Amino acid sequence: MLLLVGVALGLVLFSVGMVVGPLTPTVFFFFMLPPIVFDAGYFMPNRLFFDNIITILVYAVIGTIWNALAIGVSLWAVGLTGIFGYEVSLVEMLLFSSIISAVDPVAVLAVFEEIHVNEVLYIIVFGESLLNDAVTVVLYHMFEGYTEMGIPNILPIDYFSGIASFFVVSLGGTLIGIIFGLFTAFISKHTTSVPVIEPMFPFIMGYMSYLTAEMFHLSGILSYNFEHEIFSKCNLGGHFRNTAVTDHKYIIPTTYLLRNYHEKLCPENISAKSEITVKYVTKMLATASETIIFVVLGVSTVNDNHEWNTWFVLFSILFCSIYRAIGVIVLSFCLNKFRLHQLNGVEQFIMSYGGLRGAVAFALALIIDKRIIPSKDMMVTTTIAVVYFTVFVQGMTIKFFVRILKVPRKSDKSISMNERLHGTWALNAFKRKKYIIWKLLSSSILINEQVMDHIMGGIEEVADQFLGNYKMRDRFKYFNNKYLRPFLTNNSAVNEPKIFETHSRLNLIDAVNRVNEQSKVIIEPGQSFSTLMKNYTEANLRQ
């Protein structure tokens, strides 16, 4: 939809004869992408994410490498027959395939938020799209470097440095994110007296960590042999911009920690008002960015230089779909041996079909240096074609497939993620008289679930399960309660803040309900709401 608006706008501008600058990578990576990723990281259901982390990483790393190599080699092989009209080299094709092989978080968010598939499916596709960019960018740089050097000049050391830079990019970024996250949490401990600036810190620090990672990335990679080669030859500014793409993953650990320390683990550090402000500003910024990105994509479809090569486009789309499917099936088969929740055939289909490409791929295609790769225009055009195909054809028909194949939908019992995050769902559910949903919030279930978690953690310890999920959770919880929270929060008495939070929310709902039913609770002038609640609860218990 947004794309169509963009195309229409582009046509209007085109007919008027105005020249519109395309989305520059600088604007994209510095101003458009961070809000979206911040939003995604901030609202990430972390329980779900960490329960599936191994699966997500396997898809993000192995899956993406497989896609890039397979698509690149196949395109090259097809190119050998001369069907594209001119000669293509292997590294050029690999460069192109590394651009279009990564699943894009913006597109996935836009489509998957709407279709409400079950949470495991959602988190795997979405988590993959968030984490695979480190792979993409390393591959991209590697192939760009190789193109420049020419195949005969590539030394074995270059392959190793490629692998090494992957670890630097991903682990270094995570580390920076964690440091900034902890720092922010620590600051938020001391901002309680100035509530107005409270909501600002998450944004400022999130963005700071993004920029720091950027600088770090630049210098960190510089030391590597092959990167250095390109660097001396390429124009510096362009290269600087390239590096930015990975950095959005750095923001994720920061935002995790931010949210955890803000509301999950210690709501005492930030006031309820500030919390709501942060949530709404995040959502608003992200939505705005997303809109602009798609509009700009539409505009540049109409305006840019294009070089349409039917066979190349067709084969790109074909290979993208086929290899994604193969990758998903093979990896799922291996992963299912270790997973409790088996990924069945239908889910695998949705996963391979939901591999949408989007704005990140487009921006990466735009920054290819035309002096090195003469076929740049063709690549840009093809990338746009692939994006259109995945977003329009796949994105629109996926809803249909979800219905036909009876994909387990997000059931009634799990409330939409947004509602939960905004904390309004309980009230809404109650208003809608959905007793069952309301009941889910009951403290008995919550307590039972905590008990179950501890049981499972204990059993995993007894049975000595290597890397058991529950076991890890238990250990982290212990570490968190013992060392981190006393340091980072004002009031660290409570080990299970969730229980208390839910409890007070329940009381609130009770009170509201009671008032609505015109109960006998009399609100006297000057009586505070909390006393009212307290009185009410006591009365309730005495019954």
Place this chain on the structure above:
Amino acid sequence: MVCVVSLKIIMGNKSSLMLQPEEIAEIHQETGFSPSQIERLYSRFTNLDKTDNGTLSREDFLRIPELAINPLGDRIVHAFFNEAYDDRINFRQFMRVLSRFRPVKKNKENKLNSREEKLRFAFKMYDLDDDNKISRDELLAVLHMMVGANISEEQLANIADRTILEADGDGDHMISFEEFCSTLERTDVEEKMSIRFLH
């Protein structure tokens, strides 16, 4: 057989503690664990068994450092000894408890890892005096363990009261096993209380 021998060498156990193939088959029959899972868990079992007499005592369990920091660690250990006649459990009993946490397979009905057995295990965490009811005090004790020490009694009591109020169907101010199950009706206990045991 080869596996058993190699296991023995790795663990350096006495021959009397060796796991016989017939025994593996029996345990496989009873609990549904695969032979390789049984062997793996057996090596864990012998590892925990510091006295080398083929049984585990409470102290053997509590020697696991992470179990000691688990708020419910004591109770989990206690639950292992529900099966036992005295204060030691043997490998068969150990496996019988662990088999509760096997994932539920639709086609293979197994009594030990049914939904009810899983829930029963969770229920036992609260119900210390085995009267099949969770009283207010029992609930409070569990809350205390999980939430930590420095929290006001009043607050905890408030939560406990509310929880009982919610779950209590027959108005006796206790939670029976049936009431306990009905509060968890919509929770995916089968998945939440299962581990994919390593092979």
